[in-house]
Amino acid sequence: xxxxxxxxxxxxxxxxxxxxxxxxxxxxxxxxxxxxxxxxxxxxxxxxxxxxxxxxxxxxxxxxxxxxxxxxxxxxxxxxxxxxxxxxxxxxxxxxxxxxxxxxxxxxxxxxxxxxxxxxxxxxxxxxxxxxxxxxxxxxxxxxxxxxxxxxxxxxxxxxxxxxxxxxxxxxxxxxxxxxx
Amino acid sequence: xxxxxxxxxxxxxxxxxxxxxxxxxxxxxxxxxxxxxxxxxxxxxxxxxxxxxxxxxxxxxxxxxxxxxxxxxxxxxxxxxxxxxxxxxxxxxxxxxxxxxxxxxxxx
Numbered sequence: 001x002x003x004x005x006x007x008x009x010x011x012x013x014x015x016x017x018x019x020x021x022x023x024x025x026x027x028x029x030x031x032x033x034x035x036x037x038x039x040x041x042x043x044x045x046x047x048x049x050x051x052x053x054x055x056x057x058x059x060x061x062x063x064x065x066x067x068x069x070x071x072x073x074x075x076x077x078x079x080x081x082x083x084x085x086x087x088x089x090x091x092x093x094x095x096x097x098x099x100x101x102x103x104x105x106x107x108x109x110x111x112x113x114x115x116x117x118x119x120x121x122x123x124x125x126x127x128x129x130x131x132x133x134x135x136x137x138x139x140x141x142x143x144x145x146x147x148x149x150x151x152x153x154x155x156x157x158x159x160x161x162x163x164x165x166x167x168x169x170x171x172x173x174x175x176x177x178x179x180x181x
Numbered sequence: 182x183x184x185x186x187x188x189x190x191x192x193x194x195x196x197x198x199x200x201x202x203x204x205x206x207x208x209x210x211x212x213x214x215x216x217x218x219x220x221x222x223x224x225x226x227x228x229x230x231x232x233x234x235x236x237x238x239x240x241x242x243x244x245x246x247x248x249x250x251x252x253x254x255x256x257x258x259x260x261x262x263x264x265x266x267x268x269x270x271x272x273x274x275x276x277x278x279x280x281x282x283x284x285x286x287x288x289x
Contacts, residue, residue, distance in 0.1 A: 017222075020236035023215035027237065028244020030207040035249060037192065037200050039185030039262040042208050084201045091205020092212070099213035111220045111288065121288075125220075128287015132280050139276025140266060144208075146273070148238060150266050152245035157268035161277040168281025173227035176285050180224050 015103035031152060040084060041149025045136035047080075047089035049073055054080045113180040124179055182259040184252065189259070220288030227285050 017023075027042075034040050053073035057064040064070040077083040100106040112121035136142040139161050141150065147165065150158025186192035187200075215237045216222040225231035252258035 017216035017233075018211075018214040020215055020233045021240050023211050024237040024240025025244050026211035026214070027208060027241035028248070030204060030211065031241060031245040032248035032252075033207070034200075034204045035245070035263055036184045036252065036258060037186050038197060038204070039188045039264075040201075041264045042204070082198065084197060087198050087201040088205035088208070091202040091207075092209035093205075094202075095206035095209025095211075096213040096218055097209075098206070099210045100218055103214075105213070105218065113221075125287045128283040128285070128289075131283025132287060132289065133283075135276040135278070135280030135283055137276070138279065139273045140269070142280065143238070145264075146266070146277075148241055148245075149264060151238075151242045152249065153260075153263055153265055154246070155266045155268070157266055157270060157273040160268075160270055161273040164274040164277025165281040165284065168278035169227045169284045170281075171278075172282045173224075173285050177228070179286075180221060180288075181228065 012104060014105045027148070028152075031148060038084070041145060041152075042088070043085045043141070043145040043149070044089055044092070045133065045142040046085040046145060047083070048133065049137065050076070050083045050086050051080045054078060113178065115178045115181070121179060124176075182257060184258040185262050188262045223289050224285055 018026075031042055034042060049069075050073045053064065053070040054077075056067075056070055057074055057078060064074060073083075080086040097106070110118045110121055112118065116124075132142070139146060139157075141158070141161070143162075143165065146155075146158045147162040151162055183189055183191050187194055187197050212218070216233055217237070222231060223234055226234035249258060249260065249263070253260050
């Protein structure tokens with residue numbers, strides 16, 4: 001009875017994370033495959049810009065037609081399901097979910113430190129999301145498209161962006177310690 | 182040069198979106214393996230309690246960089262067809278600072 005209980009507990013425990021250098025090597029090979037096969041890099045923020053542009057075009061086509069930002073994304077594909085980055089991000093969600101399932105890490109939870117409420121954490125998550133998407137549009141990319149992809153190709157702006165990301169994050173971390181610690 | 186395979190015509194453009202999906206699956210898989218499905222693990226980088234973000238990011242970057250250089254020198258991969266982004270130093274740095282702040286506020 002007791003051994004059975006323990007056996008079940010051991011089976012339900014999440015697997016440890018992969019060594020970061022091995023995971024990084026894996027991502028590097030995936031990025032290299034993207035370069036070799038498609039001549040593209042990895043991305044995330046571009047998929048959201050593409051989906052938003054398609055949505056605006058659907059409900060307010062006249063407004064979308066007047067706006068160069070939306071036009072830039074609509075000129076690639078008016079249907080986001082035909083947009084390379086949009087499809088790639090759907091793949092990211094599938095790959096992440098499969099990895100989480102295999103490691104028994106999939107759970108319904110709100111991750112936060114012990115000194116903040118769920119509501120507070122969600123409000124900050126929303127505010128942070130607004131800042132991240134704004135910053136990514138301002139800089140023409142996020143940590144996927146600029147830092148990893150542009151960084152691997154030694155794009156000067158991508159390196160300036162990456163260092164600024166770390167500077168901005170270290171700069172505000174002290175003030176947000178109650179959210180996480 | 183034969184690569185990028187889709188741009189050179191070595192691979193039919195009809196496979197483009199299929200590879201977008203497969204490449205995304207690989208990217209998401211390794212991101213989650215590294216623990217980047219966890220906001221607390223990501224943010225720990227900025228409290229210096231877990232430097233995984235830095236280790237994963239720069240290992241990926243160097244791996245791809247070496248691969249690009251080797252394949253280019255071997256006469257296989259045309260660097261001119263890769264996503265070289267122009268330098269817009271002020272918006273890129275301002276955007277980076279905003280995104281970095283949002284990273285810790287929102288937990289990415």
